[in-house]
Amino acid sequence: MNKSNGSNEIIQQIEEEEEKEEEEEKEEEEEKEEEEEKEEEEEKEEEEEKEEEEEK
Known part of the structure; x- marks a missing residue:
């Protein structure tokens, strides 16, 4: 009985x-996804700023 309890505990530890x-x-x-989204947002903003500058 002790052996099975011990192995069960080990299995449980491994699973945890x-x-x-x-x-x-x-x-x-x-x-990573959040970072990529932030970078994409920043790139979009930069693009928009460039377009606004070109319009002026």
Whole structure:
């Protein structure tokens, strides 16, 4: 009985670690996407400013 409990705990620990890693990866992906969106927004703003300057 002790052996099965021990292995269950180890399996549970491994699963928890994997879940943590997956969550961290998701967070990193989300941060990357946010950064890319910010960059795209900035590029759009720069384009618009250039167009406004050209109109003047």
